[in-house]
Amino acid sequence: MNGHNNPGATRREVLKAAATMAAAGSVAILTISPSQATPAEMKAALRQVIGEAKIKRGKVKLDVPPLVENGNTVALSVAVESPMTPSDHVKAIHIFNEKNPQPNIISIRLGPRAGRASVATRIRLADTQQIVAIAEMSDGSFWSDTADVIVTIAACLEDLQ
């Protein structure tokens, strides 16, 4: 157990996890996968950003392909219905996910000078899950939209052993 043949703690853990997995079946896969956020954590992160305000459905349009082959780059776009005038505009757009290691994806701040409240980016998704986009209006109201995405190849996984 010493010298050149020392397996090291990490390898031991992996072997132990593998043994547990074999014993307990598919449920134990969770023990070696990277830490995942949960829908509850997403709600907590969401509340941290927007406070206790009530979120209404509508006005926001979140566009994500329903079936994604590669979770490393998922095209995502959000458009919010708003005249974008100094008195009535979108102040911020926040996007959250349920099952990545971290619930936040991006927080965008814009203002009347944007002209159009519409943004697009590319994101990573670690699992099949739901994505939420929330728009914060200048009058203090919050609007949201959700989208379900099925992911075939998850982000990160290919580099894990």
Added chain:
Amino acid sequence: MARALINIPAKARRGEIITIKTLISHAMETGYRYTTTGTRIPRDIIHSFVVTYNGEEIFSAELFPAISANPFLTFHTIATESGKIEFTWTGDNGYSVTEQAMIKVE
């Protein structure tokens, strides 16, 4: 080293809504991956992106590890006057890149 691509119309009419597309080369290392020897690869991401139009902030974003490598962002702004649009990406380990683009408004 850091290569940034900015797509913006060279000319615009006053009051026109223009589309700006930006892409910057960056690995966006999440901090959740491990090497083959089991050591965690530390997080190295761009965490903030700010756009100013003649010195006034028009757009900003806080990025998280869930943003893909080579962050790409599309957004809009109203062409108000001729001048300089400046883009700043700031990240972990002292990463900071500033690029600018000129626009002519008629």
